[in-house]
Amino acid sequence: MDLKDLYREVILDHNKNPRLFGKLEPADSAADGHNPLCGDQLHITVRLDGDRLSDLRFEGKGCAISVASASLMCEAVKGKKRDEIAHIFHEVHDVLTHHDAPVPEDLGKLAALSGVRDFPVRVKCASLCWHTLNAALEHSATTVKTE
Amino acid sequence: MSAQPKSVGAYDVERVWHDFPILARQVHGKPLVFLDSAASSQRPRAVIEAVDAYEKLHHANVHRGVHQLSQEATAMFEHARERVRGFVNAASTREVIFTRGTTESINLVAQSYARPRLRPGDEILLTALEHHANIVPWQLVAEQTGAIVRAVPMDRRGVVSIDDVAANITQRTRIIACAQVSNALGTVLPVREIARLAHANGAVLLVDGAQAVPHQRVDLAELGCDFYAFSAHKMYGPTGIGVLVGREELLEAMPPWQGGGDMILTVSFAKTTYNELPFKFEAGTPNISGAVGMAAAIDYIDSLGIDNIHAHERRLLAAATQKLTRVPGLNIVGTAPDKAAVISFTLEGIHPHDLGTILDAEGVAVRTGHHCAMPVMEFFGVPATARASLACYSRDSDIDALIRALDKAREVFS
Numbered sequence: 001m002d003l004k005d006l007y008r009e010v011i012l013d014h015n016k017n018p019r020l021f022g023k024l025e026p027a028d029s030a031a032d033g034h035n036p037l038c039g040d041q042l043h044i045t046v047r048l049d050g051d052r053l054s055d056l057r058f059e060g061k062g063c064a065i066s067v068a069s070a071s072l073m074c075e076a077v078k079g080k081k082r083d084e085i086a087h088i089f090h091e092v093h094d095v096l097t098h099h100d101a102p103v104p105e106d107l108g109k110l111a112a113l114s115g116v117r118d119f120p121v122r123v124k125c126a127s128l129c130w131h132t133l134n135a136a137l138e139h140s141a142t143t144v145k146t147e
Numbered sequence: 148m149s150a151q152p153k154s155v156g157a158y159d160v161e162r163v164w165h166d167f168p169i170l171a172r173q174v175h176g177k178p179l180v181f182l183d184s185a186a187s188s189q190r191p192r193a194v195i196e197a198v199d200a201y202e203k204l205h206h207a208n209v210h211r212g213v214h215q216l217s218q219e220a221t222a223m224f225e226h227a228r229e230r231v232r233g234f235v236n237a238a239s240t241r242e243v244i245f246t247r248g249t250t251e252s253i254n255l256v257a258q259s260y261a262r263p264r265l266r267p268g269d270e271i272l273l274t275a276l277e278h279h280a281n282i283v284p285w286q287l288v289a290e291q292t293g294a295i296v297r298a299v300p301m302d303r304r305g306v307v308s309i310d311d312v313a314a315n316i317t318q319r320t321r322i323i324a325c326a327q328v329s330n331a332l333g334t335v336l337p338v339r340e341i342a343r344l345a346h347a348n349g350a351v352l353l354v355d356g357a358q359a360v361p362h363q364r365v366d367l368a369e370l371g372c373d374f375y376a377f378s379a380h381k382m383y384g385p386t387g388i389g390v391l392v393g394r395e396e397l398l399e400a401m402p403p404w405q406g407g408g409d410m411i412l413t414v415s416f417a418k419t420t421y422n423e424l425p426f427k428f429e430a431g432t433p434n435i436s437g438a439v440g441m442a443a444a445i446d447y448i449d450s451l452g453i454d455n456i457h458a459h460e461r462r463l464l465a466a467a468t469q470k471l472t473r474v475p476g477l478n479i480v481g482t483a484p485d486k487a488a489v490i491s492f493t494l495e496g497i498h499p500h501d502l503g504t505i506l507d508a509e510g511v512a513v514r515t516g517h518h519c520a521m522p523v524m525e526f527f528g529v530p531a532t533a534r535a536s537l538a539c540y541s542r543d544s545d546i547d548a549l550i551r552a553l554d555k556a557r558e559v560f561s
Contacts, residue, residue: 003508007501007559038500038516039530061530063498064560119504 005115006122007064014068019075022057029139033060033132035124040066044132051081053137058129065113065122070129072110082137089130096123158459163451164540166191177510180548185330185358185489185536186514187380190444194384197443198436208432210409224435227442228425234445235356235375236366237392241424244398245433248389249357250280252376253324255391255428256353257284259404260374261322267293270319272350274312274336275301275526276329279519281355285324294321301526305332305481309340316348323352327359331520331534332481333464333489335359342371351397357381357389361448361538362487363457373397379437383539384444388437391428398424405430448539456539460488463537467546471535474553480532491518491532494553497560499531505559506533509552 027045034041040062047055056078058070073092077085088110094101095114103111116126164170167189172179181189201223207216209224228240237243246252261271271285275298282296289296299315301307307325316323323345327338338354345352351373359365361382367375374397378389393401403410403421407430412420421427448456467490471477476495494502503515514534517524524531535549 003505003559006504012560036517036521038498039524040500041530063500065501122500122504125500 002115002118006119008112008115010072010109010112011064011068011115014071015064018058018067018071020057020071020078021059023059024055024057029136031132031136031139033128033135035062035066035128038063038125040125040128042066042070042129042132044070044129044136046133046136053077053080053082053085056133056136058132062128063122063125065116065125066128069113069126072113073129073133076108076110077133085133085137089134092130093127096126158451158455160459160540160542164542166193166447167540168192168195170540174510174512175508177508178548180509180511180545180552182535182537182541182545182549183512183514184361184538184541185381185534187386188361188383188538189540190383190385190440191447193447193450194440194443198385198440201436201439206435209435210426220435223442224433224438227438230442230445231390234365234448235360235377235392236368237375238368239395242392242395242398244391244393244425244428245438246376246389246391246428247387247434248378248380249355249376250284250389252374252389252391253281253353253355254284255404256374256376256393257288259401259428260351260393260397261285261288261294262291263402265289265292265294265321268319269294269321270317271296272299272312272315272320272323273297274299274307274325276305276307276332276334276520276523277324277326278330278355278357279521280357281324281326281353282522285322295319298522299325301334304483305329305334305523306483307334307336309337309344312341313344316344316350320345320348320350323350324355325352326355326357327365328356328362328487328489329481329520329523330358330489331518331523331532332483332491333486334481334483335363335485335487338372339370342373345373346371358487358489361456362460364453367392379441379444382444383447385434385437385440388434388441390441395424398428401428403427403430407431409433451539459539460537460541463541463543463546464488464490466543467535467537467549470546470550471553474550475557477553480527480529488537489534490536491534493529493532494556497556499529499533501560502533502553502556505556506549506552509548509555511549511552513549 024045028048030045042060044058103114205219207220209221232243342352353374354372356377360377375392380386410430480491499515516531
């Protein structure tokens with residue numbers, strides 16, 4: 001295990017200067033993520049344009065891996081359609097959990113998270129934001145349907 | 148090893164370190180630096196061998212058979228009880244109940260002592276620095292009885308003052324429960340004075356001694372509390388075994404907590420007569436090898452001398468505190484004047500979780516997180532801290548390795 005593989009420049013940069021940090025007001029949907037084990041807290045707000053996630057922000061506190069992962073995720077999914085987001089999540093999930101899985105070329109900057117898989121106790125730090133985003137999107141889906 | 152406790156000056160930490168086989172291993176290709184003894188301490192060879200010998204030569208069920216092995220196992224189990232009694236100076240072995248650990252001991256008191264006695268509006272008084280194990284059992288019994296759980300506040304150093312304890316005792320206070328040493332901050336509480344206050348106000352005192360017994364002499368006759376709980380695995384013994392010491396007249400008046408074998412004299416479908424103390428509270432086959440290991444751990448502590456261990460750890464704690472204070476951006480959480488073996492800290496700009504991973508890569512084991520004391524973290528406004536904790540085998544070189552690893556972390560995050 002190599003620390004440089006976990007704390008890559010991209011990760012450290014996004015931890016120090018998180019992108020899309022903050023809160024959308026008004027927002028179409030929001031969700032909270034909480035990891036009581038390490039105290040990570042995340043709040044994600046999203047705006048939707050039909051099937052498209054037109055804008056989103058995140059705020060909260062957490063370790064470098066969870067903050068950088070949320071920042072990278074927000075950049076990667078902004079403007080994407082739901083099925084595209086699901087596809088990216090699927091790829092990120094594989095990269096985080098399968099030790100030998102090749103890193104897909106279309107993953108872009110998110111590939112920086114592949115070092116996390118050598119540190120199994122840190123995988124949940126990187127995946128918290130994705131589960132939180134999913135909750136926000138699912139929540140909005142039911143809201144949209146009932147309107 | 149001589150039976151006479153050595154003088155402080157003669158405390159040979161290198162020799163003590165070599166008594167613990169696990170400390171010689173490597174982690175991620177680096178020598179292990181174990182600074183997480185407050186979570187669970189390591190075992191000396193003497194404990195490992197005592198448990199091994201029991202398993203290989205003496206095991207059978209206790210208090211049952213007339214055959215030789217059962218008699219040997221029973222003798223070893225009851226010898227362990229006597230060793231525990233002497234270790235904390237309890238009045239009699241009738242007051243020494245083996246449990247799974249501190250948590251079970253506290254739950255036993257909550258359910259068997261508190262639950263039948265508490266009335267709606269009665270108060271259970273805790274302190275702000277308690278471990279979850281000394282909070283949640285009281286919340287459960289409060290829910291069951293309509294009693295109220297209150298907590299004595301602490302100051303910014305992590306000190307719980309005797310005046311604040313006094314100020315929070317009311318006419319409805321029935322039980323006070325507090326740690327003798329805080330696991331998250333290291334604060335030593337004035338338990339003897341709290342016992343006096345409790346008794347002057349018609350309440351009983353339970354002391355969570357899990358973090359105290361490995362570090363300082365505990366004399367229950369002098370301390371004067373009503374219940375005292377601790378675990379073997381934080382004092383160089385095995386996991387899964389601990390003790391509740393209770394005042395005999397209180398234990399006599401309490402109903403059994405769990406039913407089963409060993410805790411009865413006679414059973415018919417019409418009526419069961421409970422066994423006498425301490426067996427009334429030990430339903431089922433106990434953790435016999437654990438008790439044997441616990442006794443061996445007490446023998447080991449005695450061979451070093453608990454006062455010598457105390458002096459060694461105090462000196463190391465002061466030296467470590469001084470060294471850590473010089474690390475740029477390091478903030479020690481918990482700065483009580485009277486502290487034991489624990490340094491909780493945060494490092495500016497680096498989340499404790501990242502710190503834990505980087506230190507681990509350097510072979511340094513510290514605890515990071517909320518230390519099962521979430522109210523403490525909330526009080527200090529931090530999600531978590533890193534905690535380095537000391538034991539009889541901790542060396543100055545371990546602290547130096549920690550400092551080097553912290554420098555490495557600052558380098559990674561520079």
